[in-house]
Amino acid sequence: GAVVSQHPSWVICKSGTSVKIECRSLDFQATTMFWYRQFPKQSLMLMATSNEGSKATYEQGVEKDKFLINHASLTLSTLTVTSAHPEDSSFYICSAAGQGTEAFFGQGTRLTVV
Amino acid sequence: AQSVTQLGSHVSVSEGALVLLRCNYSSSVPPYLFWYVQYPNQGLQLLLKYTSAATLVKGINGFEAEFKKSETSFHLTKPSAHMSDAAEYFCAVSEGFQKLVFGTGTRLLVSP
Secondary structure, three states: OOOEEEEEOOOOOOOOEEEEEEEEEEOOOOOOEEEEEEOOOOOEEEEEEEEOOOEEEEEOOOOOEEEEEEEEEEEEEEEEEEEOOOHOOOEEEEEOOOOOOOOOOOEEEEEEOO | EEEEEOOEEEEEEEEEEEEEEEOEEOOOOOOEEEEEEEOOOEEEEEEEEEOOOOOEEEHHHHHHEEEOOOOOEEEEEEEEOEEEEEEEEEEEEOOOOEEEEEEOOOEEEEEO
């Protein structure tokens, strides 16, 4: 299957700082990327959908000014958690899909805000 | 709106025993259905998917699932559990094959 690389795999940041997570499709062009959030021992919740070159579509209840998503190329999307707080600590997972294909998942990023 | 219900947050089996993880879905359109496995602090690995072809879907690692429209179910089975099967399993439904709605997950515990 196609490969989606997410970086970093884990990050610790101080409260009030911002952190950027990258999601790359290594061997295909990802027209659409999805960002999910997973709290400990819980399921994955979709945060937003991004199409290359367009603004991301956020799910209800997700603060777009806090979780900035950029999908500037067909192989890269970034999620920036701005002014992070301890409650933002979570596991973030991206998935990427080509035109008409299924979505492939990255390996996830464990964010800890201290 | 689509939704998925996974019955049982934990399932315990002995090594060599049958694995049965339950998933029921709700969808107003013909669904795509998926089973994923997640190991601690890792991403999701696709086990199998149903895309309106054969109702019995075979996946990796000996897993299979059967789509039953009349029961709105897509239960995951494996004839003989291995210790390495211990993980979290997620059932997911999709309308458009890409944007997924996940169930709450089932943790599979395998004892020697």
